Amino acid sequence: xxxxxxxxxxxxxxxxxxxxxxxxxxxxxxxxxxxxxxxxxxxxxxxxxxxxxxxxxxxxxxxxxxxxxxxxxxxxxxxxxxxxxxxxxxxxxxxxxxxxxxxxxxxxxxxxxxxxxxxxxxxxxxxxxxxxxxxxxxxxxxxxxxxxxxxxxxxxxxxxxxxxxxxxxxxxxxxxxxxxxxxxxxxxxxxxxxxxxxxxxxxxxxxxxxxxxxxxxxxxxxxxxxxxxxxxxxxxxxxxxxxxxxxxxxxxxxxxxxxxxxxxxxxxxxxxxxxxxxxxxxxxxxxxxxxxxxxxxxxxxxxxxxxxxxxxxxxxxxxxxxxxxxxxxxxxxxxxxxxxxxxxxxxxxxxxxx
Amino acid sequence: xxxxxxxxxxxxxxxxxxxxxxxxxxxxxxxxxxxxxxxxxxxxxxxxxxxxxxxxxxxxxxxxxxxxxxxxxxxxxxxxxxxxxxxxxxxxxxxxxxxxxxxxxxxxxxxxxxxxxxxxxxxxxxxxxxxxxxxxxxxxxxxxxxxxxxxxxxxxxxxxxxxxxxxxxxxxxxxxxxxxxxxxxxxxxxxxxxxxxxxxxxxxxxxxxxxxxxxxxxxxxxxxxxxxxxxxxxxxxxxxxxxxxxxxxxxxxxxxxxxxxxxxxxxxxxxxxxxxxxxxxxxxxxxxxxxxxxxxxxxxxxxxxxxxxxxxxxxxxxxxxxxxxxxxxxxxxxxxxxxxxxxxxxxxxxxxxxxxxxxxxxxxxxxxxxxxxxxxxxxxxxxxxxxxxxxxxxxxxxxxxxxxxxxxxxxxxxxxxxxxxxxxxxxxxxxxxxxxxxxxxxxxxxxxxxxxxxxxxxxxxxxxxxxxxxxxxxxxxxxxxxxxxxxxxxxxxxxxxxxxxxxxxxxxxxxxxxxxxxxx
Numbered sequence: 001x002x003x004x005x006x007x008x009x010x011x012x013x014x015x016x017x018x019x020x021x022x023x024x025x026x027x028x029x030x031x032x033x034x035x036x037x038x039x040x041x042x043x044x045x046x047x048x049x050x051x052x053x054x055x056x057x058x059x060x061x062x063x064x065x066x067x068x069x070x071x072x073x074x075x076x077x078x079x080x081x082x083x084x085x086x087x088x089x090x091x092x093x094x095x096x097x098x099x100x101x102x103x104x105x106x107x108x109x110x111x112x113x114x115x116x117x118x119x120x121x122x123x124x125x126x127x128x129x130x131x132x133x134x135x136x137x138x139x140x141x142x143x144x145x146x147x148x149x150x151x152x153x154x155x156x157x158x159x160x161x162x163x164x165x166x167x168x169x170x171x172x173x174x175x176x177x178x179x180x181x182x183x184x185x186x187x188x189x190x191x192x193x194x195x196x197x198x199x200x201x202x203x204x205x206x207x208x209x210x211x212x213x214x215x216x217x218x219x220x221x222x223x224x225x226x227x228x229x230x231x232x233x234x235x236x237x238x239x240x241x242x243x244x245x246x247x248x249x250x251x252x253x254x255x256x257x258x259x260x261x262x263x264x265x266x267x268x269x270x271x272x273x274x275x276x277x278x279x280x281x282x283x284x285x286x287x288x289x290x291x292x293x294x295x296x297x298x299x300x301x302x303x304x305x306x307x308x309x310x311x312x313x314x315x316x317x318x319x320x321x322x323x324x325x326x327x328x329x330x331x332x333x334x335x336x337x338x339x340x341x342x343x344x345x346x347x348x349x350x351x352x353x354x
Numbered sequence: 355x356x357x358x359x360x361x362x363x364x365x366x367x368x369x370x371x372x373x374x375x376x377x378x379x380x381x382x383x384x385x386x387x388x389x390x391x392x393x394x395x396x397x398x399x400x401x402x403x404x405x406x407x408x409x410x411x412x413x414x415x416x417x418x419x420x421x422x423x424x425x426x427x428x429x430x431x432x433x434x435x436x437x438x439x440x441x442x443x444x445x446x447x448x449x450x451x452x453x454x455x456x457x458x459x460x461x462x463x464x465x466x467x468x469x470x471x472x473x474x475x476x477x478x479x480x481x482x483x484x485x486x487x488x489x490x491x492x493x494x495x496x497x498x499x500x501x502x503x504x505x506x507x508x509x510x511x512x513x514x515x516x517x518x519x520x521x522x523x524x525x526x527x528x529x530x531x532x533x534x535x536x537x538x539x540x541x542x543x544x545x546x547x548x549x550x551x552x553x554x555x556x557x558x559x560x561x562x563x564x565x566x567x568x569x570x571x572x573x574x575x576x577x578x579x580x581x582x583x584x585x586x587x588x589x590x591x592x593x594x595x596x597x598x599x600x601x602x603x604x605x606x607x608x609x610x611x612x613x614x615x616x617x618x619x620x621x622x623x624x625x626x627x628x629x630x631x632x633x634x635x636x637x638x639x640x641x642x643x644x645x646x647x648x649x650x651x652x653x654x655x656x657x658x659x660x661x662x663x664x665x666x667x668x669x670x671x672x673x674x675x676x677x678x679x680x681x682x683x684x685x686x687x688x689x690x691x692x693x694x695x696x697x698x699x700x701x702x703x704x705x706x707x708x709x710x711x712x713x714x715x716x717x718x719x720x721x722x723x724x725x726x727x728x729x730x731x732x733x734x735x736x737x738x739x740x741x742x743x744x745x746x747x748x749x750x751x752x753x754x755x756x757x758x759x760x761x762x763x764x765x766x767x768x769x770x771x772x773x774x775x776x777x778x779x780x781x782x783x784x785x786x787x788x789x790x791x792x793x794x795x796x797x798x799x800x801x802x803x804x805x806x807x808x809x810x811x812x813x814x815x816x817x818x819x820x821x822x823x824x825x826x827x828x829x830x831x832x833x834x835x836x837x838x839x840x841x842x843x844x845x846x847x848x849x850x851x852x853x854x855x856x857x858x859x860x861x862x863x864x865x866x867x868x869x870x871x872x873x874x
Contacts, residue, residue, distance in 0.1 A: 220745045222737050229734055232723035238650065239714055239721070240734040240788070241703035299725045 018344065019292045019308040022337075026312050030319035034066040037323065069322045076200050078314045080190060083203045084109070084269070086310040087262040088281065089288040090214045091141075091255030093306040096289050097218070098251050099231040099298025100148065100155040105259050106281035107166035108140050110274065112263020114170045116186070117179035117273025126185055129267075133260040140166055141256015142249060149245035163282070170275035179273030189268035203265050210258070215303040227251060231298030284313050287334065291341040312337075368393055369565040371407070375510065375558075380532055380542040382552035382573065385562035386585050386835070386868070391545050394562070395512050398543075399431040400424030412509070428509035432499050432516060434637075440488035445469040447487050448502045472501040475538075476531050493524035500531065511535065512543045515637070517551060529555050547635045547872050549578045561585055578874060586835075586864045594840030595812070597819030601843065602626030604661055605827045606710075606796050608647055611656035616642040618851035620656070624796065624827040629818060631842030631859065632831045634871050639851040640831045641715055644798040647829075648712040649700040658700070660708045660796070706735050711794030713785055715801040715831070717778070721785045724774035728766055729755035731773045731784050735792040758787045763813060779810025786814065790821075797821065798829045803837060815841050835864045849873045 043057035068074060088105050095102050112133045119129050140162065147158045190203045218224040226247050229237040238244050267273060291309035294301025313334065320330040368390045375381040385391050396402045398409065400418030409416045411427060418424035421431075438447050448469045466483065473481050478497050487495050496516065503511055513532075517525045532542055532555050544556055552559060553573055560570040561584040569584040606624040611617060616639035624630050632640045645651040647658050702712070714721040722731050729748075732755050733740070740751040755769035762783040766776055773781055782802065789797050799818070803811045818828055818841060832838050838845055839859055846856040847870040855870050 216745070220748070222741060222744075222746060225730065225734065225737060225746065228726060228730070229723055232726045233720070235714075235720040236723050237734075238702055239712060241701075241706035242734065243701075243703055299723065 019305040019312070022291055022341065023308050023312045023315065026315050026319070030069060030315070030322070031066065033319075033323055034069050035061075035063060038063045038065050065322055069319065072198060073195075074318065074322075076192060076198075078311070078318050079200050079204045080192070080269075081317065082310050082314040083190065083207045084262045084266050084278075085281070085284050085288055085313055086207045086307055087210065087258050087265060088285040089292070089306040089310045090210060090303065091258035092285045092289045093214070093292070093294060093301050093303055094218070094227055094251050095155070095255050096286070096294045096296060097231045097298060097301040098227045098248065099234070100248070100251070101159065101286070101296070102141075102144065102155065102252065102255060102259075103159040103282050104140065104144065104162035104166050105262075105285050106278040107163050107170065108137055108256060108259040109263040109266055109278040109281055110276065111140070111166045111170040111173075112137055112260045113267040113270065113277055114174045114179055114273040114275050116264055116267045117181055118173060120181045120184045120186060121179065126189075129186065130261075130264055133264045133267075134257050135260070137260020137263065138253045138257040141259065142253035144256065145249035145252025148252065149248040167275070174273060174275040176275070178275075181272070184271075186264075186268050187271055190265060191268075203268065206261075206265075210261075211303055211307050218303055223247070223250070228299060231300075233299070283338065284334070285310075287338040287341065288313055290338065290345060293345070295345055296342070309341075368397075368404075370567065371562065371565065372567045373560050373570075375541045375543060377509070377541055378536050378539045379558060380536050380544055380556040382556035382559040383543055383545045383562065384547075384549065384552060384559055384581060384585060386833075389562040389585070390565040391562055392514065393565075395431065395514065395543070395545065398424070398510075399429055399512060425506060425508075428506070429512070430503035430506065430508035430510070431512040432496075432503055432514065434515040436492075436495055436499055438487050438495055438499060441486055443484050443486055444473075444481055444490070444498055445483040447498050448472055448505060450502065452505050468505060469501070472504045473497075475504055475534070476501055477534070493527070496524075496528070497531070504535075508540060510541045510543065512545070514545045515547070516544075517546065517548065525551070549581055549872060549874070553578070582865055582868050582874075586868060594837065595816045595819060596841075597816070597823045599627045599819070599823040599825075601628050602825055606647075606661065606829075607657075607659040608643075609657045609659070611643065611646055611658065612654045613639075613642050613646045613651050614654055616851045617646065617848070617853070620848070620853040622846055622853060622856065624829060626795075626825045626827055627822050628844060629822050629828045629830055629842045631838035631845040632829060632848060632853075633833075633835065633838055633845055633867050634848035636833060638848040638871065640848050641800055642851075643848070643853075644712060644800050644829065644831060647705075648710055648798055649702050649705045650712070653700065660710065706792060706794075709793075709795035710798065711735075711789035711792055711796070712798045713789060713800055713802055715804060717781055717785060717804075722773055722781060725772055727770045728759065728764070728773050728776070728784055729769035732758055732769075732787050732791055735788060754791070758784075758791060762787050762790075762817070779806035779813075782806050782810060783813070786817065794826070796827045796829070798831075800831045801833065802830070803832065803834070811837075835867055838867075839864065847871050 039054065039058045039061045042061035043054055046053075046057065046060070048054070048057055088109065092102060092105065115136055116129045116133050119132055124132070144155070144159055144162055147153050148155050188202065189206075190201050192201050193199055218227065226237065226242045229240065229242055230244055230247060234244060263278075266277060270277060288309035289301060289306045290296065291312055292302060292305025292307070294305065316334060316337070317330055320327075320333065371390065371394055373381075373383070373394065383391050383394070393402065397404045398418070400421040400423055411429075416427065418427060418429065439450065442450070445465060449465055452468075453465065469483055470479065473479055473483075476497055478494075478501070481490075481494060481497070487498055490498070500511075516528060529551075532544070535542060542555075544552060546552055556573050558571065559573050559576065559581065561568050561581060563585060569581075602625055604623050604625050608620055608622045611620040618639070620639075620643050622630065632643070634640050642651060646653055649658075705712075718724065723734075729752050733751055737746060737751070739754065740747050752769040758764075759766060759769065764776070764780045764783050764787075766780060773784060776784070786799070786802060802814055802818075806814075815837065818830065822828055822843075830838065830842055839862065842859045844856060845859045845862050845867065846853050847867055848854065849871055850873065854873070
């Protein structure tokens with residue numbers, strides 16, 4: 001029996017384009033808010049009052065804020081700001097699809113910036129820094145994976161511990177202060193090579209390319225199928241001869257490697273190693289993955305969705321800045337959005353189940 | 355209880371059940387697996403609502419709305435599986451949900467007295483009230499469970515298979531407890547497969563079969579044989595298609611197999627083209643045997659030997675010394691096929707590579723990935739044919755899935771439909787199809803027809819016959835005797851963790867199987 005035709009239109013729409021709908025809603029919200037803000041400012045400047053005055057202001061307004069928000073430069077800024085969360089979300093998608101969680105992202109990213117900065121101080125070039133940070137991230141991830149797989153510890157607890165431990169190691173390595181360096185080409189990764197044109201920085205291309213690779217890995221490889229199988233039903237995965245522990249170890253290690261890379265990108269943007277950077281990043285990353293349609297109970301989720309989720313977070317932050325909202329407003333809104341996204345996920349599941 | 359009926363969908367679980375229990379009487383409720391005992395007791399304890407029929411309690415019409423209501427009316431139930439909060443203390447467990455409180459504050463002294471009083475009724479006053487129950491042995495945990503039922507001073511106490519996890523000595527203790535309860539005027543409904551136990555404890559009995567009361571009377575004047583006849587005495591309605599097949603060389607040998615708790619001792623040999631039925635009561639260790647053979651559970655002792663072309667990495671290292679065995683003389687296959695090897699690392703992955711396949715009895719919990727597609731559920735053990743340069747082709751995977759869906763007559767929208775949306779019978783066909791897609795030579799099927807409709811059942815019987823005709827070996831675990839007798843070549847019966855008897859199916863009768871299963 002065709003059950004899909006019995007579901008209401010909204011449910012079907014949301015099931016197919018949920019993350020994109022959320023992103024579109026956020027963008028439209030800011031367009032509306034900025035247009036209203038510009039018109040309100042015009043109204044105030046012209047000393048207009050009342051409804052007709054407002055209409056006049058709407059007609060005569062220059063919409064500076066809105067134009068700035070919709071400009072190419074802003075678009076590139078948003079993309080650049082997405083890179084760190086997006087790269088981390090690639091790894092997190094794998095973990096969440098396998099019914100796990102990794103809370104140590106932020107700490108691993110900070111550790112990676114510190115380690116990278118220290119290596120640059122020692123005169124190591126960009127390839128060396130990349131290799132070291134990727135390896136370091138993979139090591140921390142493998143440690144998480146080993147604890148989860150070998151001792152059957154809850155990922156939540158293991159990575160909560162790692163959240164503290166990795167942050168501590170970062171502070172220790174950095175001597176409890178930021179690690180500065182003089183000259184380096186590390187900045188090229190995240191600087192705009194073409195401030196007037198449409199070309200975004202190399203980091204964006206790296207993220208897009210890796211997103212494509214990861215999407216293929218998740219959908220089109222045996223490893224990817226095994227990730228979904230473990231997340232959907234670990235007992236079945238075991239019954240089907242999938243080496244659950246090895247796969248989990250690989251998932252966390254690979255994700256850690258992506259977190260390490262995200263750290264290099266943050267280092268490139270900050271131009272210093274900061275052991276206190278990326279605090280709370282795990283929430284942005286998990287939110288991106290969940291907004292992207294993944295379920296925290298595992299077995300569902302997509303790379304494309306997570307990327308749209310990451311973009312949503314960046315649009316929220318940028319839009320809030322254009323609205324001159326204080327940072328606590330951003331935090332409240334993002335917090336609300338996480339809960340709303342999870343709520344939508346539950347609602348969608350319950351509708352799909354009936 | 356009179357004329358109680360209950361249907362689940364099209365399945366008539368209870369058709370016409372009558373049961374009457376006097377105050378202070380221990381009453382045995384007897385019947386095969388699936389006869390309707392549990393359903394009846396769930397109605398009595400308020401978990402289910404009957405479709406028709408009357409229940410009277412102390413002469414008053416009684417219709418429990420929910421378990422809480424039934425408990426307040428004096429019906430207490432002790433389930434087969436222990437229902438205790440393992441980290442809480444004995445006292446907290448006894449009073450769980452019944453905490454004496456004043457304005458939400460727990461009353462310590464009263465709590466103590468109530469728990470102590472309940473334990474004294476069982477003459478178990480020496481049980482430490484403060485100890486967490488997970489530190490107690492199973493038998494004492496069971497007493498805690500009974501004590502909890504006694505706190506409310508029940509009129510009727512239902513015990514479902516209370517001795518299945520008890521030793522002989524603890525069982526004797528439990529019988530004394532039941533005797534004391536009856537002397538105090540509590541009625542006990544005692545559900546057990548072990549008829550000797552029923553005879554010792556109970557004064558009267560009621561036998562259920564296929565959801566109907568088929569007999570009741572005084573325990574003192576009835577023979578065990580008569581009760582067994584009442585339990586079984588059904589006509590063979592189902593037709594079991596038999597595909598002619600010949601038995602070949604042995605392909606699987608299980609020697610002195612023992613797991614952590616169950617099974618305790620299993621020896622069996624499976625031959626190519628053989629359908630080997632494994633009968634026994636629930637909890638006899640049949641599922642555990644299949645899981646141990648497949649490598650899902652650890653072995654405590656024994657060996658699993660698979661015959662034939664086994665990949666080199668599955669052959670054990672030297673520490674499993676007696677690996678290569680002399681070819682068995684029974685088979686008509688040439689001897690190069692007759693080399694036995696025990697599987698080395700004993701993981702499901704090794705078993706699958708050696709050609710074993712397991713169909714889990716627990717379709718929803720273990721067997722299937724419910725939110726994944728039909729195709730993903732059919733093919734996970736053998737994705738190789740759809741892979742090129744490491745990349746999977748969903749198109750080819752779906753094409754293969756479509757082929758299996760046609761061959762197994764699966765009703766679904768398509769290979770991409772989530773399997774959770776299909777009916778039980780179609781789900782089971784997909785689960786079985788996974789073994790076929792894997793091309794397993796030895797199929798371990800655990801309750802393959804549980805909870806599915808008659809049409810799907812017939813299809814699965816036919817499929818099993820065809821598999822045997824292709825020379826595959828099938829281990830068929832079932833609690834439904836007619837299907838075992840109708841489908842299998844050989845039937846082995848398990849009782850309390852041991853495989854106690856193995857004979858060709860034609861030499862068994864239902865009566866004999868039940869007698870062997872209850873250790874009679």
